[in-house]
Amino acid sequence: MSNDSPARETSGRALSWTPSQRELERQASRKSIGRKKALIATLSSVIVIGSLIRLIVTSPGWQSVKDTFFDWSYGGEVLGAVAKGLIVNIRLTIIAAILIGIFAMILALLRTSRSAALTPFRIMATAYVDIFRGVPLLLVILLIGFGVPALRIEGLTNSVLILGTTAVVLTYSAYVAEVIRSGILSIHPSQRAAARSLGLSSSQTMRHVVLPQALKRVVPPLLNDLVALLKDTGLVSILGVTDAVRAAQIASSRTFNYTPYVTAAILFLLITIPLTRYTDRVLAKSMKRQNAQGAA
Amino acid sequence: MNVLEVKNLRKSFEDNVVLNDLSLTVPDHTATVLIGASGSGKSTLLRCINLLDTIDDGSIYLDGKEISDPEINVDEVRKNLGMVFQSFNLFPHMSVLDNIMLSPVRVHKLPKEQARDEAMTLLRRFDLADKADQFPDRLSGGQQQRVAIIRSIAVKPRLLLLDEVTSALDPVLVNEVLSIVRDLKADGMAMVLATHEMGFATQVADEVCFLKDGNIIERGPASQVISAPQEAETKDFLRRVHEAGRL
Numbered sequence: 056m057s058n059d060s061p062a063r064e065t066s067g068r069a070l071s072w073t074p075s076q077r078e079l080e081r082q083a084s085r086k087s088i089g090r091k092k093a094l095i096a097t098l099s100s101v102i103v104i105g106s107l108i109r110l111i112v113t114s115p116g117w118q119s120v121k122d123t124f125f126d127w128s129y130g131g132e133v134l135g136a137v138a139k140g141l142i143v144n145i146r147l148t149i150i151a152a153i154l155i156g157i158f159a160m161i162l163a164l165l166r167t168s169r170s171a172a173l174t175p176f177r178i179m180a181t182a183y184v185d186i187f188r189g190v191p192l193l194l195v196i197l198l199i200g201f202g203v204p205a206l207r208i209e210g211l212t213n214s215v216l217i218l219g220t221t222a223v224v225l226t227y228s229a230y231v232a233e234v235i236r237s238g239i240l241s242i243h244p245s246q247r248a249a250a251r252s253l254g255l256s257s258s259q260t261m262r263h264v265v266l267p268q269a270l271k272r273v274v275p276p277l278l279n280d281l282v283a284l285l286k287d288t289g290l291v292s293i294l295g296v297t298d299a300v301r302a303a304q305i306a307s308s309r310t311f312n313y314t315p316y317v318t319a320a321i322l323f324l325l326i327t328i329p330l331t332r333y334t335d336r337v338l339a340k341s342m343k344r345q346n347a348q349g350a351a
Numbered sequence: 352m353n354v355l356e357v358k359n360l361r362k363s364f365e366d367n368v369v370l371n372d373l374s375l376t377v378p379d380h381t382a383t384v385l386i387g388a389s390g391s392g393k394s395t396l397l398r399c400i401n402l403l404d405t406i407d408d409g410s411i412y413l414d415g416k417e418i419s420d421p422e423i424n425v426d427e428v429r430k431n432l433g434m435v436f437q438s439f440n441l442f443p444h445m446s447v448l449d450n451i452m453l454s455p456v457r458v459h460k461l462p463k464e465q466a467r468d469e470a471m472t473l474l475r476r477f478d479l480a481d482k483a484d485q486f487p488d489r490l491s492g493g494q495q496q497r498v499a500i501i502r503s504i505a506v507k508p509r510l511l512l513l514d515e516v517t518s519a520l521d522p523v524l525v526n527e528v529l530s531i532v533r534d535l536k537a538d539g540m541a542m543v544l545a546t547h548e549m550g551f552a553t554q555v556a557d558e559v560c561f562l563k564d565g566n567i568i569e570r571g572p573a574s575q576v577i578s579a580p581q582e583a584e585t586k587d588f589l590r591r592v593h594e595a596g597r598l
Contacts, residue, residue, distance in 0.1 A: 212477055245438060248440065249434075249440035250453075251403050252432070252434035253425050253429070253454035253506070254430045254458040254459075255453070255458055263453060263457065
């Protein structure tokens with residue numbers, strides 16, 4: 056970007072000069088190359104996207120699809136109910152995210168610890184991660200949601216909302232634990248050696264040297280998981296929790312019009328797209344920082 | 352009184368014998384310089400003394416106490432040992448001051464105020480006081496290594512281990528690091544250092560040890576080992592160093 060202006064800022068010091076004839080020619084040709092590229096990008100976008108739209112709109116079933124999926128007046132009618140359901144998804148996401156954070160951190164620390172006393176817990180943590188990463192979330196929700204109440208244990212909740220959240224927390228903790236663990240393992244052994252040589256114990260080394268660096272590194276993948284978590288909370292609707300998905304289902308089964316589903320999808324996108332963009336920005340920033348460190 | 356005694360040390364990584372029946376004595380307030388080609392075992396010896404690597408045979412004594420005993424509390428031993436690495440290994444997420452204060456506060460349980468005062472005193476002494484709040488990536492290599500040295504002496508170790516502390520630096524930055532080491536030597540800090548800087552070795556060494564294939568081939572004052580080596584292998588090594596323009 057700094058190439059555009061003839062006078063560049065260098066560490067607060069302005070260096071000004073009169074560009075040479077050759078540099079002026081180069082700037083002119085860079086500009087013309089840029090214009091050509093913009094033209095090509097526009098043309099290709101119009102052609103590709105335009106023909107896709109044409110393909111859909113001219114398809115034989117388009118009119119009936121339009122009526123059943125994109126009936127905007129009906130969509131507006133159900134918007135309130137679906138939005139109310141989405142609040143459930145959001146609350147569920149926030150509560151689950153906190154619980155997942157705590158549980159996943161414990162799992163990751165157990166899996167990376169070398170303490171002899173913790174050996175049984177280390178084995179259990181490994182087995183846990185293997186199992187819950189390997190079973191589809193939908194199955195876990197069904198098993199917990201229908202299995203736990205069937206036990207008829209006194210004092211145990213029958214609330215589908217709590218059981219559904221539990222299932223989501225159990226599965227996501229396994230994923231997130233692995234993300235945190237990979238962050239811990241990505242810290243170079245020389246950092247650990249330096250800390251240990253200063254007399255820090257292995258747990259002090261973890262707490263003051265390894266974890267702060269590891270967590271900083273895994274923020275972008277964790278934000279990714281947060282987006283996925285928000286979407287996957289929609290799966291608890293299968294237990295009968297009235298979230299956005301369930302609300303849309305109820306509305307569409309009443310009229311056999313599928314517009315409520317599209318409405319729910321749009322509402323999800325309104326949250327997930329900004330969150331994804333933000334994640335990309337955080338990732339780009341952290342990459343830049345790491346590259347700068349590598350160059351130093 | 353000897354700070355360090357290493358007796359008949361053996362260390363191998365799988366089939367590769369790195370230290371082979373090596374013995375070494377470091378009297379208090381003296382500097383022992385290890386010279387030798389890369390792979391001769393200098394770094395491994397330092398890592399074994401620091402208990403970062405476990406040894407295969409032999410024993411290591413610090414202030415007369417055997418530290419190669421598996422029952423020993425390694426964290427207690429390391430309280431008395433400072434180590435400086437070739438690649439600085441500062442903690443990138445902490446400021447210069449926090450890097451230096453970490454061990455005094457967390458390991459030696461010094462009150463924060465006192466640790467800060469002591470750290471600032473050291474930073475001032477070595478002309479780094481203005482960098483106290485900077486993060487390591489804003490510092491030059493020479494400044495980073497000087498901070499790493501300050502970090503390792505902030506806890507007043509009995510023995511300082513320096514592993515090729517200038518090898519990763521620009522030639523113009525080497526001297527600012529070596530001058531700290533010279534100052535510490537003048538203070539009477541006992542040290543073992545591995546280096547490729549022969550001129551510097553001559554200045555600070557009370558004893559120079561030439562290592563080859565995990566053993567000390569020749570040892571003695573610098574005036575002997577570096578200026579008038581007796582062994583053919585030492586002569587050969589120094590001739591190659593000389594050709595590389597490092598003498």
